[in-house]
Every structure is written in C-alpha cells, then in structure tokens.
Amino acid sequence: MVYTDQLIPTGLIVFSGLANLGIGVYIYLFAYKLSNKNHIAAKYLSYICFGIFNWTLWIIIQTLYVLPLENIYILYINNVFIYFSFITIIQNFVFFAISFFTNKEVSKKYKFLYYPYIFTLALIIIPQIGILKLDLTNPIAYNSIPYYIMCLYVISYLILYIKILAHKHSVSNIRNEKNNIELFVMLPSLAIILAFITSIIIPFFSQNTMFIYYGPVSMLILLVTVLIGILKYKLFYIKLPILRLLVTLIITLILLIMRFSIILEQLQSNILFIFMFSCIYIFLTREVYVGLKKQLLLDIKKKELEVALNAKNNFLKNSSHQFRTPLTVILGYLGMIVNKENSKYELNKLALEDLNKTYTSAKNLNDIINDVLAANDVNAGKFGVNIIDKNVNLKQLLQSIIDEKRELLSSRATKVRLKTKGENINITIDRAKIKEAINNIFDNAIFYGKGQIDIVIDYTLSDFVAISIKDNGVGITIVDSKKIWKKFERGRRSTQINPNGSGLGLYLAKQIISQHGGVITVESDGLNKGSKFILTIPKGANLPITKSKS
Secondary structure (H helix, E strand, O other): OEOOOOOOOHHHHHHHHHHHHHHHHHHHHHHHHOOOOOOHHHHHHHHHHHHHHHHHHHHHHHHHHHHHHOOHHHHHHHHHHHHHHHHHHHHHHHHHHHHOOOOOOOOHHHHHHHHHHHHHHHHHHOOOOOOEEOOOOOOOEEOHHHHHHHHHHHHHHHHHHHHHHHHHHHHOOOHHHHHHHHHHHHHHHHHHHHHHHHHHHHHHHHOEOOOOOHHHHHOHHHHHHHHHHHHHHOHHHOOOOHHHHHHHHHHHHHHHHHHOOOOOOHHHHHHHHHHHHHHHHHHHHHHHHHHHHHHHHHHHHHHHHHHHHHHHHHHHHHHHHHHHHHHHHHHHHHHHHHOOOOOOOOOOHHHHHHHHHHHHHHHHHHHHHHHHHHHHHHHOOOOOOOOOEEEEOHHHHHHHHHHHOHHHHHHOOOEEEEEEEOOOOOEEEOHHHHHHHHHHHHHHHHHHOOOEEEEEEEOOOOOEEEEEEEEOOOOOOHHHHHHOOOOOOOOOOHHHHOOOOOOOHHHHHHHHHHHOOOEEEEEOOOOOOOEEEEEEEEOOOOOOOOOOOO
C-alpha cells in the first residue's frame, strides 16, 4: 500500500484535536473534579476527548515529520500508536455509556470488558503476527485474521455502547436525561462509524490511504454533540461561558486552515501560527481560571451554609426538651384549673376567663413550637410517617377532632357539618400524623371562615378516600394557592386575620399526606368566596411505609 499525495486536511485534523482537548479539559474540571455531583461519566467523556487529541497528534506527527523521512520502521511504530489511540477511544465510549447518569464508577461485573481491549492492543503492538506487518515494500500492511478480530472488537463494542444507552433511555423518566441519551446514541455512533470506515475499512480493502486522515475529522461530531448537550439539554449541569469558547474554536479553525494552506508564504504562516496558539492560550486559560475561581467560591459558600444549617438543626434538636418541658407543665396546670379538675380551686368568673385565654395562648405556642421542630426534622431528613395503625375509622377520627375544638368553635360562633359519601370503611394510616394534618386544615377553616364549615368524607373513589374541608370565609387567590404549601408562606390577608400563625401548618400537612402516598389540593373561587381543601389518602393498598425517625 502506498501513501498518496492527496491534499491532507491538516488544519481540520489539528482543529479536531485541539477542540476536543479544550472540551475535555472543561468537562474534566467542571463536571468531574470541581462539580458537587462528581459525574463519573464526565471523566470517561473527557478521556474520550483526550484520546481523540492523542490520535490527531500521532497523525500530525506522521504527516509532517515521519512521512518525509521515508523510514519504514518509524512509520510502523507511528501507525501502532495511531491504532492504539483509536481502540482506547472505543473502550472509553463503552465505559462512558455504563456510567452515564448513574454517577457511579464502573462496577466489577464490567471489568471483563478490559480483556478484549488488552487482547486487541496486543494484536496491534506485536509485529508480524499482529494486525500490522512490517513490510519493507508497503508503508502499511495488514494480517487478515488479526485485522478481522480488531474489526469485530470495534463493531461489538459499538453495539454494546448503543444497547446500554438504549436501555437507559427506556427506564429514564427525566426529559433532559432522555434527550441527552438520544443525542449520544445518534451522533457519536455516527462519528465512530465514519472513523471506522475511513481509518480501518478503506485502507484494508482499497490498499490506499486516501481517507485515512479523515477519521479524526469525523470526531468533530462528538464536539458538536457535547456542545448541544451542554447548551440545550443541561449535560452534567455545566454552566460555562460557551459563547467565548465557541468564538475561540472558530478563530482557531480559521487560523489553522490558514496556517496549513499551501498558498501562504512561510513568514506569514509562522506569524499566524504563533498568533493562533496565543489566542488559544489566552482564551482558554482565562475561562478556566474564571470558572475555577467561581467554583471555589461556590464551594466555600456551600460549606459555610452547611455548617450554619447543621448548627441550626443541632440547636433546635438540643433545645426541644427545654422548649417542651416547661410548656407541658404550664399547659397541665392551666388545663386542670380551666377544666375544674380540682375542687379546691376557687376562682371567680373573670379570673377563669383570663386563665382560659392564657390556656388558649399556651396551646397556640405549643403548636407553633411543634411545627417548627417538625419542619426542622423535614429539613434534616428525619421527618417520616409510620403507617401501622390499621382499621382507622376516619369518621370517628374527624368527630374527635371536632369535639376537641368545641370551645374554639363556640368562641368563633362556627358550626360544623360532618357528612360521608359511600360505605364507611376503615383504612391503614399513621393516625397521629393524619390527625395533625387534618387539625392544621381544620384550624385554618375556623380562623379564616365565617361561621360555617362542611366536612365530607368520600369513600366512593376506587383506591382512595377523599376528605374535603370547606369554609365560607376569606377565600384564596390563584397566586396564593400555589405558594401556601411552602414553609413560612401565608396568604395576603392571613396575617391580618390570624397574626399568630406560623406559616408551617399547610407545609407539614402536605408532607404528611405525600408520605402516605396521597395528595392535598385547594379550591377557591376567589377572595371572600370560601375555600375547600381536599385530602386524598390511599385506602391501604401498596402504601409507602416510612418509619418515623423524628
């Protein structure tokens, strides 16, 4: 086989190598080393980019320095390194597919993939009996059987790469993940096929090297894939100044083509060559420096925030006993006096009314403290439900809640109607937590209502029980209906009507219902038109049982 005198696309080859090197450095730094998520797939993708740079480097060395020497031994060694780089790129593509969106290192069960890789490398390296023959008459010659083994290796690993990504696409439910997988199935596979045809198939069957240099150029498709993934589908959640990077790459491409053009004079080309690398150095170094600086500052702020959150959580955890113990004593004695449990207590009517107000305020304070501590448990990941209470009668549970609120209902001149739809059935829930969630909704209906509350338990749904609590009060706007489920968020008029609320009741109610596998929603026709909160709870089949850690 003879190397032809075709016009070698040296500028495009160098551009492909440098562009993939730049992208590889960015991905390695920002998606692997400096990323909080530490994407393992980013590591293998950067290895692929580095491998492409290495591949192009050996081809450029061959083009500019080895071929003019006309030394068959040096050319043979150079070809060994070229095929070594290509096979390594294929290997890393498979490991990239395995770790894509799993954020885990390649497990031991995939280590067997190294054996065909090592065997193929051995076929490349070993002279005479390997893939390449040291033929004094031909610059590049192949042994048929090792060559076919190498082709089988490339094809099988390409199929494995596509199959792994196709499986991940079928099980993924996240839109950006699916889009990125589709992107990496189509475009890099096309790049591998083109590189395989131009660098391996054509040289063997046509006995010429007309297209051998276009293999690295086809890897520009990978560069386009990565840029589309970052810009459009949030690949690895990298936030880079991509516009500057693209400008750098375009300038580099123009200068490289000019540098290796046979039209320009030597002096001009050398000046442009120096200017090209100066641009690359200035742009990429500045971007990497700015990115590293921002990332380090973000990491420092994150650590400071974690320390502050841990300190806050530890304070609330350690102080919960100090908060609750004296308040429990106060509530106990006030309850005994107000409920006249001890005949020795003799109080006139005015004093009893004042103590009743004190008792109510103490209970409100106790509720707020419990809400704050529960919200802290949610933040710390220690809040949970324990779904072990079987055969709970919701009608009896709601009636007990109404009975406990008799005094509050009387003071607010509010009437309650409790109805059921369908046949009454018992369900399995965390009774205490569901009672807490209903209490929070019911309290809101009392404080923000205008004298009438309708509660309906609907058993007619197939797999769920729906509890609706409707009042005729201040109502709620569409904007407020979206934000009231967040911590410390309240409706616009809530602070005017009930300034003592914590803004945590609905947040905790939603957490409780969600952990039961249900949903909680609100309906309202607008301000002063009342509100209806609907709690939907599974009847008991396939409940997500979560043991409480709080």
